[in-house]
Amino acid sequence: MPKVAVVTTGGTIASTRDAHGISRPAITGADLLGNEQTDIDLRVVDVMSKDSSSMTFADMDRVRDAVADELKDPGLDAVVVLHGTDTMEETAFLLDLHHDDRRPVVFTGAQRTFDHPESDARSNLAAAIAAGLDISSRGRGVLIAFGGSVHPAAGTRKADTTALDAFRSLPIDPALLHTPEPLPWHPISNTRVDIIAVYPGADRVQIDACVSAGANGLVLDGLGSGNANPTIVEAVRDCVGAHIPVVVTTRVPSGPISPVYGGGGGGHDLIAAGAVFSTDLRAGQARVLLAALLSDPDLVGLEKAFDRYSRFARTPPFRR
Numbered sequence: 001m002p003k004v005a006v007v008t009t010g011g012t013i014a015s016t017r018d019a020h021g022i023s024r025p026a027i028t029g030a031d032l033l034g035n036e037q038t039d040i041d042l043r044v045v046d047v048m049s050k051d052s053s054s055m056t057f058a059d060m061d062r063v064r065d066a067v068a069d070e071l072k073d074p075g076l077d078a079v080v081v082l083h084g085t086d087t088m089e090e091t092a093f094l095l096d097l098h099h100d101d102r103r104p105v106v107f108t109g110a111q112r113t114f115d116h117p118e119s120d121a122r123s124n125l126a127a128a129i130a131a132g133l134d135i136s137s138r139g140r141g142v143l144i145a146f147g148g149s150v151h152p153a154a155g156t157r158k159a160d161t162t163a164l165d166a167f168r169s170l171p172i173d174p175a176l177l178h179t180p181e182p183l184p185w186h187p188i189s190n191t192r193v194d195i196i197a198v199y200p201g202a203d204r205v206q207i208d209a210c211v212s213a214g215a216n217g218l219v220l221d222g223l224g225s226g227n228a229n230p231t232i233v234e235a236v237r238d239c240v241g242a243h244i245p246v247v248v249t250t251r252v253p254s255g256p257i258s259p260v261y262g263g264g265g266g267g268h269d270l271i272a273a274g275a276v277f278s279t280d281l282r283a284g285q286a287r288v289l290l291a292a293l294l295s296d297p298d299l300v301g302l303e304k305a306f307d308r309y310s311r312f313a314r315t316p317p318f319r320r
């Protein structure tokens with residue numbers, strides 16, 4: 001009989017609505033699975049019961065440890081993780097970066113609460129279990145099964161607040177489907193990485209505040225193909241001088257991130273100030289990658305490593 005561990009963390013898939021229509025996690029893994037007889041041995045591991053918007057790096061470390069514990073069982077075929085959709089892309093990517101096993105780990109959740117008359121909870125759970133047991137999932141790292149699609153965790157983002165197929169993945173190069181070498185595991189909860197929003201007229205207040213708060217690294221959620229302005233470039237130069245790495249990504253949903261603009265505040269100027277470009281990852285996953293790399297006391301060559309683990313898309317040549 002195939003054996004699957006179902007690790008629960010909360011999210012809408014484990015939520016019910018009160019009389020005012022407010023959703024809160026309330027359902028255990030056992031409630032979710034019900035007592036239907038199946039020909040799969042399902043082992044439930046309730047790790048936490050949180051709306052995923054409240055997840056911290058410490059929570060993500062706990063999810064990673066729970067999954068790693070389950071994978072110690074050689075008789076297990078796959079792990080399914082039930083998680084809120086708001087930050088599923090972060091937790092799933094953290095696990096993917098460190099996943100050193102051919103057996104699949106499949107994340108899923110729901111857009112409609114468990115008690116909704118047309119909930120997607122049960123269908124997504126069934127699809128995640130099926131993806132975990134599908135032989136073609138082996139060796140593909142951590143996956144997100146949601147709304148009828150199966151996405152690799154790396155590069156996938158929540159792209160719609162309510163649609164049942166909420167996630168979109170990058171046009172992945174098959175050769176880069178899974179990060180070639182898993183990163184050595186170090187918890188990320190003691191590493192602080194902040195995301196800085198860039199917008200017209202943005203000054204350096206956010207950057208200076210994050211540095212004062214003890215940031216170990218920053219992610220710049222830039223404009224266009226990875227641009228900011230001369231004030232931000234100056235602040236980035238100061239951070240890099242103080243050994244606080246700054247990664248540049250973009251608020252634009254798709255397309256390559258390229259340091260091709262000058263003019264004092266463009267991507268080219270950010271690179272000249274010492275910033276690192278995130279090739280394909282947007283802010284949420286870029287933050288997780290930077291935290292994972294900075295949490296490794298033996299890391300050498302942050303820039304190369306970042307490029308290697310943030311490059312997934314088959315992107316057409318950039319033209320202006």
Ligand SMILES: NC(=O)C[C@H](N)C(=O)O
Nearest residue numbers: 011012051052084085086
């Ligand atoms: N659909 C969901 O799961 C959203 C919810 N706020 C969560 O992330 O936990």
